[in-house]
Amino acid sequence: MKQRIVVLTGAGISAESGINTFRDADGLWEGHDVAKVASPFGFAKNPALVLDFYNQRRKQLLEVMPNKAHKALAQLEEKFDVTIITQNVDDLHERAGSSLVLHLHGELLKVRSTGDPNLILDWKKDLNLGDNCKNGYQLRPHIVWFGEEVPLLEEAVYLTQNADILLIIGTSLRVYPAAGLVNYVKNGAPIYFIDPKPNVKEVDYKNLTILPQTATEAVPIVVSDLVGQAR
Structure with missing residues (x-):
C-alpha cells in the first residue's frame, strides 16, 4: 500500500x-477592503463591485500557468x-x-446559486448581475467568504x-x-x-x-x- x-x-x-496574494499587510486585496469584496455583507451591499472584483481575478487566473x-x-x-x-x-x-x-x-472557476449552495456550475467567463441559476436565483462566486462556514x-x-x-x-x-x-x-x-x-x-x-x-x-x-x- x-x-x-x-x-x-x-x-x-x-x-x-x-x-497576487490574498491580501497585503495593510488589509487590502488588490486595493479593495477585504470586507467589501470577500464577505456576505459586502455582496449584499454592492454585488456589482464583488462580481467585478472576481471577474478580474478570473481573467488573471486564465493568463497564468x-x-x-x-x-x-x-x-x-x-x-x-x-x-x-x-x-x-x-x-x-x-x-x-x-x-x-x-x-x-472555494474555486474561482466555479459559481453557485444564491438560493441553493449545492447548485454549482463551472464558469470561466465574466459573472454579471442578472446571471441566474435555473431556479431564478442570482449566481455568485463559489468562494468561502469571511463569516461563512x-x-x-x-x-x-x-x-x-x-x-x-x-x-x-x-x-x-x-x-x-x-x-x-x-x-x-x-x-x-x-x-x-x-x-x-x-x-x-x-x-x-x-x-x-x-x-x-x-x-x-x-x-x-x-x-x-x-x-x-x-x-
Whole structure:
C-alpha cells in the first residue's frame, strides 16, 4: 500500500505563477477592503463591485500557468497516495496534473446559486448581475467568504489525521481554520514546512523540517527525495 501524503498549500505557491496574494499587510486585496469584496455583507451591499472584483481575478487566473512547484507535487503521485488541501481558489494544481485537490476556500472557476449552495456550475467567463441559476436565483462566486462556514473542513481534518507525511507549502499557518490542520497530524508523521519566511520553529512540532525557501526552489528537491526514498 502506498504511503499517504497530504499537502497543505497557500498563497505562496501561486504567487510564483503571478497570482497576487490574498491580501497585503495593510488589509487590502488588490486595493479593495477585504470586507467589501470577500464577505456576505459586502455582496449584499454592492454585488456589482464583488462580481467585478472576481471577474478580474478570473481573467488573471486564465493568463497564468502552473509553476515548477505545482508540477513537482503532481509527480508525487507516481509513488504515493497524494491529496492536496489548498487554501487557494485557483486551478493551478489541477492544471499541473494533481488528481485529488480539496479547495477549502472555494474555486474561482466555479459559481453557485444564491438560493441553493449545492447548485454549482463551472464558469470561466465574466459573472454579471442578472446571471441566474435555473431556479431564478442570482449566481455568485463559489468562494468561502469571511463569516461563512468552511464546508470541506471536516474532510480536510480526516485526511490530515490519516496522513503518513505532511507537506506545508507557501502558507503562514495564520489563516484559520486551515492553519489548525497541522495539529491533527498523527504522532511520528514527518512534517515539511516550506516558506521563505517561516514563522514556526522546529521545536514547535515533532518531526518538523523547515526549508526557508520559495516553493519553486524547495518543492522539487523535497519531491525528488521522497520519490527516491519510496523506491
